[in-house]
Amino acid sequence: MKTKISFAFLISFLFFSVIVIAQKSSLSYTVKMDNPEWHVYSVQLSCKGIQKEFIDFKMPVWTPGYYQKMDYAKNLERLKATDERGKELKWEKTTDNTWRIFSKNSNTVNLTYEIKTIRPFVATAYLDETRGYILPAAVFLYIDKMINHPVQVAVAPDKKWNRVATGLDSVAGKKFTYTAPDFDILYDSPLLVGNLEELPSFQVRGIRHRFIGYKLGDFNKEQFMVDLKKIVEAAVNVIGHIPYKNYTFIAIGPGPGGIEHLNNTTFGFNGSNFNNRESYIRTLHFLAHEYFHHYNVKRIRPVELGPFDYDKGNRTKMLWISEGLSVYYEYMVVRRAGISTDGELLNAFRGNMLAFENKPGKRYQTLEQASYETWSDGPFGRTTDEINKTISYYDKGPVVGLLFDFKIRQVTNNKRSLDDVMRFLYKEYYQKKKRGFTEEELRSAFENIAGTSLAEEFEYVTTTKELDYPKYFNYAGLKIDTATQVFLSPYVGFTVREREDSVFIAAVDYESPAWDSGIRRGQQVLEMDWQKATPKLCKTILSNMEIGKLIKMKIISTDTTAVYKNIIPVKKREKTFLIATIGDPSPLQKQILESWLKG
Ligand SMILES: [Zn+2]
Secondary structure: OOHHHHHHHHHHHHHHHHHHHHHEEEEEOOOOOOOOOOOOOEEEEEEEEEOOOOEEEEOOOOOOOOOOOHHHHHHHHEEEEOOOOOOEEEEEEEEEEEEEEEOOOEEEEEEEEEEEEOOOOOOEEEEOOOEEEEEHHHHOOOOOOOOOOOOOOOOOOOOOOHHHHHHHHOOOOOOOOEEEOOOHHOOOOEEEEEEEEEEEEEEEEEEEEEEOOOOOOOOOOHHHHHHHHHHHHHHHHOOOOOOOEEEEEOOOOOOOOEEEEOEEEEEEOHHOOOHHHHHHHHHHHHHHHHHHOOOOOEOOOOOOOOOOOOOOOOOOOOOOHHHHHHHHHHHHHHOOOOOHHHHHHHHHHHHHHHHOOOHHHHHHOOOHHHHHHHHHHHOOOOOHHHHHHHOOHHHHHHHHHHHHHHHHHHOOOOOHHHHHHHHHHHHHHHOOOOOOHHHHHHHHHHHHHOOOOOOHHHHHHHHHOOOOOOHHHHEEEEOOOOOOOEEEEEEEEEEEEEOOOOEEEEEEEEHHHHHHHHOOOOOOOOOOOEOOOOOOHHHHHHHHHOOOOOOOEEEEEEOOOEEEEEEEEEEEEEEEEOOEEOOOOOOOHHHHHHHHOOO
């Protein structure tokens, strides 16, 4: 009896499903850029088969990968809605990013609107006479509670332009037309439009990797692609599996920033900067970072980072994993690819140590807090004096990652490493459970691989405890100089910047003479040594200062009153964090260092 009912139910369910499929709804966009010099995209949406009294169309407030509220909705203008007969439909805004269209059960709703673009940046849409960068979260509306609806996008490039670069699948037979199975994929797939340059692609494990961009610059492109291929191979070797069908590096033009996606990355790029080794390695690190993110954060991810909440954003305490360990692996991958030297690798970590250790934020904010607060603090910490109460997970994250890696290698006799933790998270949570991991699951993954408690190391994540570098570096036969060095040159610990003939404090070192006398970033300097402060005077006084000889400054403090400050130059004291190998490593120390460097 029970079986019979279920069977009947199953039959009626299948029948019902067929009906639903037969009346499938569709969403298709067309993006036009007829007058690119106006910096405006004209967008048309044809929405069919969603018969409702009203439909709520929404614009995301952020784009995944850039953990900041961007308020894209404010750039939408001239919205017009019509039904299948061309009759105009009424609409109203119900929230800052929701447009309610009173569609009155019409089978077709056509929307037209414009997206005003202002700034060329990886997390904003942009259009000018030279190229268009369509950041989908800033251009395409989704229907409330229908984020999983398939969507088609047709691009009509300006007639001067010949190419579109995107990670989206093309529609066969239709030029510049793409599909996404849902809006998560659409929002993950920017489109770059213009006269683009494509470098010869390469294959890794039989999968094609492309590099396409606007204004790539003048550099040795052949060598660059050889190096990029080695980087992809080294990253793939960490996890051992490639999850995508193809991958595209999309260079959007000179400028900062990059965003990771499932099968592509979009980033600012200028190959003409490759004239010195340092900037070349820095760019390769940056590309390795964005590439490694297709594993770490897009697939190996904190449970909170999916499904995305396009209205509010998603907060997690684990960005130190997603961002911090992506910095860790950007260095490791470029080293293991045989491109950077041991010295360049150690120096990269040293740079993060100096940035983290020389800021007072290390006593205020933990790695977990920095992760969680990024939505309010900003991607690189708070601004003004509040910056002193924050840390950056881009600095402390990779350093703590390094301590974890050395510890795991040491307690397992170099049988396991941080790579095993990443592989486990990938297999267990991305491939098997198809979800993110919780904080408890993350910690068990680390401790199961290590085969012991890592309570001491997790305190580096959850507290502001001082990092014991020498102990961990010693596991790999390395020594690090954490002693305070005294330098002979006079030092006050602040720099100034000039704005319209006025002089302002640009930066103040923590616990420097300037800091101790109450000088803070952003304050205006009125006088130095009883004379009106000018950029020239400040430069002269600072370059002629002597140890022990007082400098008198009149500044405007935050409460707008002018006060005098006495600053006495001292000998500079600083930790160098210089790293070197020890003279007589044990076999285990030697083994750990070698396998860490080579992967
Ligand atoms: Zn990142």
